[in-house]
Amino acid sequence: MNAGIRQYVQSALGRDDAKTVSVVSPRRDLLANLKAALREEKRFRIVTIQGNLSQVQSQFATGAQPQVLVADLRDDIAASISSIQTLRTSGFNGAIILISDTLDEAALRGMLRSHVADWLPAEAETREIIEACERALNARHTEGQSRAHCLAFVSAAGGVGTTSLAIQAAYVLASRARDFSRTCLVDLNLQSGCLADYLDLEPRFDADSIRGEPGRLDGRLLEMMLARHATGLALLAAERTPTEAPRADGRLVTSVLSAVSDTFQYMVLDLPLAWQDWTFNVLAGSDRIYVVTEFTVPAVRRARELSDAIVARFGGQPSTAVIVNKFRQRWFGGGLRRHDASEVLGNRLAGFVSEDVELVSEAINRGEIVSTIDRSNHVSRDLARILLKA
Ligand SMILES: Nc1ncnc2c1ncn2[C@@H]1O[C@H](COP(=O)(O)OP(=O)(O)O)[C@@H](O)[C@H]1O
Ligand SMILES: [Mg+2]
Numbered sequence: 001m002n003a004g005i006r007q008y009v010q011s012a013l014g015r016d017d018a019k020t021v022s023v024v025s026p027r028r029d030l031l032a033n034l035k036a037a038l039r040e041e042k043r044f045r046i047v048t049i050q051g052n053l054s055q056v057q058s059q060f061a062t063g064a065q066p067q068v069l070v071a072d073l074r075d076d077i078a079a080s081i082s083s084i085q086t087l088r089t090s091g092f093n094g095a096i097i098l099i100s101d102t103l104d105e106a107a108l109r110g111m112l113r114s115h116v117a118d119w120l121p122a123e124a125e126t127r128e129i130i131e132a133c134e135r136a137l138n139a140r141h142t143e144g145q146s147r148a149h150c151l152a153f154v155s156a157a158g159g160v161g162t163t164s165l166a167i168q169a170a171y172v173l174a175s176r177a178r179d180f181s182r183t184c185l186v187d188l189n190l191q192s193g194c195l196a197d198y199l200d201l202e203p204r205f206d207a208d209s210i211r212g213e214p215g216r217l218d219g220r221l222l223e224m225m226l227a228r229h230a231t232g233l234a235l236l237a238a239e240r241t242p243t244e245a246p247r248a249d250g251r252l253v254t255s256v257l258s259a260v261s262d263t264f265q266y267m268v269l270d271l272p273l274a275w276q277d278w279t280f281n282v283l284a285g286s287d288r289i290y291v292v293t294e295f296t297v298p299a300v301r302r303a304r305e306l307s308d309a310i311v312a313r314f315g316g317q318p319s320t321a322v323i324v325n326k327f328r329q330r331w332f333g334g335g336l337r338r339h340d341a342s343e344v345l346g347n348r349l350a351g352f353v354s355e356d357v358e359l360v361s362e363a364i365n366r367g368e369i370v371s372t373i374d375r376s377n378h379v380s381r382d383l384a385r386i387l388l389k390a
Helices: 003-012 028-037 077-091 104-111 126-140 162-177 219-223 252-265 279-284 299-313 339-350 357-366 378-389
Strands: 020-027 044-049 068-072 096-100 117-122 150-156 184-185 234-236 265-270 288-294 317-328 351-356
Touching: 003 028, 020 028, 020 126, 028 044, 028 126, 044 299, 068 077, 068 126, 077 096, 077 104, 096 126, 117 288, 150 162, 150 279, 162 184, 162 288, 162 317, 162 357, 162 378, 184 252, 219 252, 252 279, 279 299, 288 299, 299 317, 299 339, 317 339, 317 378, 339 351, 351 378
Parallel strands: 020 044, 020 068, 068 096, 096 117, 150 265, 150 288, 184 234, 184 265, 288 317, 317 351
Antiparallel strands: none
């Protein structure tokens, strides 16, 4: 394990991650009821403080801050609102929930300025207060985090070009977004992936460092496990372990993908040919699934079969389509024609990607992306057209 990553994981493991809710109120009965109701609560820990916020405000300015502060303003509205403003300006960034009688205009304005998450009437019941805390905690969790748009590339057969097309797809999406740094390629061939080699990068993902605690993979740790291509594209790939059994289970894979999804705008997944326990789970979280095949009769048939099986499982959502790679026009003799492949695939067909043996193998051998070798090549033009249709 990379020494920097090991150190970071150890410090993260030492952290106490239980969410804390602090409740400040002059009412002893309210605090006692809340404590009793939350005795069995595992989602968060409650700390009660009897008094007015203005008296105890200094406790929140230093040291560990609660994720949620519930302040009962009963006797002390104006002073409490000004305490909240002071807390905010001194960097308190937990969610704030207020309990009070009707507020006047000045108090309301102060509340808005301090980004108060919720307001409850003075007579609110214990249950309503707990629900407001849960809402605030959930909102915190998702705040500012939108999911990445996710394309999954699955092979219908070996060597059809899934990895090459996944790389090219990431390039197309990132160029369109004009921001390469927010697109992440993920090599899910954890045992024998070669995506990093295709881009001449060092694989930096280390499953062992988060085994048993995949929830620890936060933004900073993830960034340490990414390799970056010269274009800015991010790559999550693990070192190959050709003689070992797979080292990642479904929980680990899905947690890693959810961390990637929270951080990036686009993610492109290169899935292993062999179906894993977690493959369907990963596909379920994608926005679009591309089954990649090549221009031969058996490969096209397998693509039909596989796409049928995926559609049968998901009922069309996420949508699934087949890309026929290594397409070449044959002018003479028998063999497969475009029309034959289209007939087998019917409405599952997303499109054909031209064969260009020299260009694609040059890209692989040089650790380059085909578009950076030849800006107007057929492979990327065909693929871009297919991606645009979705
Ligand atoms: N459009 C294409 N034209 C010509 N050769 C291709 C094309 N796409 C992929 N290849 C070749 O097919 C082989 C397998 O590609 P790869 O991307 O590793 O496929 P997979 O991930 O399905 O195993 C490589 O030798 C690559 O050069
Ligand atoms: Mg591959």
